[in-house]
Amino acid sequence: xxNSNLGEVDRIGRILLGVAMLIAYASIPPASFSxxxxxxxxxxxxxxxxxxxxxxxxxxxxxxxx
Numbered sequence: 001x002x003n004s005n006l007g008e009v010d011r012i013g014r015i016l017l018g019v020a021m022l023i024a025y026a027s028i029p030p031a032s033f034s035x036x037x038x039x040x041x042x043x044x045x046x047x048x049x050x051x052x053x054x055x056x057x058x059x060x061x062x063x064x065x066x
Contacts, residue, residue: 004050007062011047018044 006014021040028034046052055061 004063005055005061006050006052007064010062011050014043014047018047
């Protein structure tokens with residue numbers, strides 16, 4: 001369906017960033033900006049899927065197989 005355009009380091013970094021943002025969301029007290037940490041789902045999802053729509057639009061690939 002989607003061509004993989006993320007390399008292994010990029011994928012792992014995105015997954016770790018997403019997990020860190022979700023942990024921060026769950027652990028900090030409710031504040032006016034805490035809902036922004038829910039955007040941690042976006043890098044985590046792109047890391048798990050192996051494709052980034054922004055990279056695809058800009059013709060960027062960190063995948064060594066390309």
